[in-house]
Amino acid sequence: MLARIFYCCFPREFPEDKTPCQADKETRKKRRFFWRLRRKEKVVTENLVRRRVSQTLEQKNREAARNFENKDNLTELSVLGRGSFSWVTLIRNAKTSDVVTQKCVHRLVESSNAKEEIILFQLNHANVVKLLCWKRSLTVLTMYTEFCSRGTLVGVLKNLSYTETRGYFSQLMDGVEHLHLRGVVHRDIKPQNLLLTGDKTLKIADFGCACVFVRDGREIRLRGLVGSEPYVAPEVFKRATYLAPAVDLWSCGVVLFNMLTGSSPWKRAALRVKEYRMWVDEDAALYRRKEWRRIDSRSRRLLKSLLEPNPKRRMSAWKYCLPH
Structure with a gap:
C-alpha cells in the first residue's frame, strides 16, 4: 500500500525507448554488478591483510632463527x-x-x-x-x-591427588579457552600431548591436527575424522560437519577421567561400545564399576557436562568452574 502511494506521489521517469520493466531489470543488473565488485574487493583486502600478517610472522621468525x-x-x-x-x-x-x-x-x-x-x-x-x-x-x-622437563602427563596419571588433578585440569581449560578465543581448535587433546614443566605448569603441545575455525568473523563447521579414538567426540565419527570448540571440550572430559581414575572410560565413543552405551543410557551399573567408584559426585557432574553426547549442550571452556 505504501509503495503504491509512493509511486503515485513520486512517479519514476523512464527513458522513452524503455518500459518500466526493462529499466528495473537494468537496475538489478547494476546492483548485482556492484555487489560482486564489492565482494571481490573485500576478498582482495582480506588476502592482503593475511599476506601482511604472514610476512610479519616470517620476519619475526627469521630474527629468532x-x-x-x-x-x-x-x-x-x-x-x-x-x-x-x-x-x-x-x-x-x-x-x-x-x-x-x-x-x-x-x-x-x-x-x-x-x-x-x-x-x-x-x-x-x-x-x-x-x-x-x-x-x-x-x-x-x-x-x-x-623444553618441558617433566615430560608428558602420562607419566604422572596414576599418582595424582585430587588437588593436583584440579590444578592441572584448571590449567588445561585455561589453555583451551585461549585457543578458542583465538579461533583455533586443537582436535587432538590427550595426555600424550600435554607437557609438564619443572614448576608443574601444564602446557598444550603438538598442533599437527589444529586448524582455524573462525573466518571473516564467523565460526565455520569442520569435517573429517581427526584425533585419537578414545578422545574423539561422538559427532566426529558420524562423518558429518561438527562444531569445533565442542570437540576439544569432549577430549578434555576424557582427560579429566584419565586423571581421576588412571584409565580411559571407553575405547571409542560409539554406541556399539558397551561402556559408552551405558554412559548414554545413564545405566546405574556403570557407576558401580571400580574406576567410577573413585569419582566423587561433584566431579561426576562436571564429567556429565563435558561428556555430553549433544555438542550443543556441552559445556564451553569459558563457562568452566571446577568444584572445590
Missing part, C-alpha cells in the same frame, strides 16, 4: 620420540646456553597439518607450549620449542 643458524652450536642430547613422519630430539644451543626441543616433520605430510608453525607462533599463553622459531628445507620442517 638466527640463534639456530649455525649447526655447530647445536648439540643433540637425546631422542625424545620418533614416529612414522616425525621425530623429536632434545638439543643444547651453545650460543644461548638453552636446552630446547627440536621437532622435525617430513614436508610430504606438512600439507595435511596445514600450517602448524604459523598457528603455534601466534599463540602466547602460559599453558600453551612456546614455539621459538622454525626452519624449512626441501624435505623437512624443523620447529624449536621450549
Whole structure:
C-alpha cells in the first residue's frame, strides 16, 4: 500500500525507448554488478591483510632463527620420540646456553597439518607450549620449542591427588579457552600431548591436527575424522560437519577421567561400545564399576557436562568452574 502511494506521489521517469520493466531489470543488473565488485574487493583486502600478517610472522621468525643458524652450536642430547613422519630430539644451543626441543616433520605430510608453525607462533599463553622459531628445507620442517622437563602427563596419571588433578585440569581449560578465543581448535587433546614443566605448569603441545575455525568473523563447521579414538567426540565419527570448540571440550572430559581414575572410560565413543552405551543410557551399573567408584559426585557432574553426547549442550571452556 505504501509503495503504491509512493509511486503515485513520486512517479519514476523512464527513458522513452524503455518500459518500466526493462529499466528495473537494468537496475538489478547494476546492483548485482556492484555487489560482486564489492565482494571481490573485500576478498582482495582480506588476502592482503593475511599476506601482511604472514610476512610479519616470517620476519619475526627469521630474527629468532638466527640463534639456530649455525649447526655447530647445536648439540643433540637425546631422542625424545620418533614416529612414522616425525621425530623429536632434545638439543643444547651453545650460543644461548638453552636446552630446547627440536621437532622435525617430513614436508610430504606438512600439507595435511596445514600450517602448524604459523598457528603455534601466534599463540602466547602460559599453558600453551612456546614455539621459538622454525626452519624449512626441501624435505623437512624443523620447529624449536621450549623444553618441558617433566615430560608428558602420562607419566604422572596414576599418582595424582585430587588437588593436583584440579590444578592441572584448571590449567588445561585455561589453555583451551585461549585457543578458542583465538579461533583455533586443537582436535587432538590427550595426555600424550600435554607437557609438564619443572614448576608443574601444564602446557598444550603438538598442533599437527589444529586448524582455524573462525573466518571473516564467523565460526565455520569442520569435517573429517581427526584425533585419537578414545578422545574423539561422538559427532566426529558420524562423518558429518561438527562444531569445533565442542570437540576439544569432549577430549578434555576424557582427560579429566584419565586423571581421576588412571584409565580411559571407553575405547571409542560409539554406541556399539558397551561402556559408552551405558554412559548414554545413564545405566546405574556403570557407576558401580571400580574406576567410577573413585569419582566423587561433584566431579561426576562436571564429567556429565563435558561428556555430553549433544555438542550443543556441552559445556564451553569459558563457562568452566571446577568444584572445590
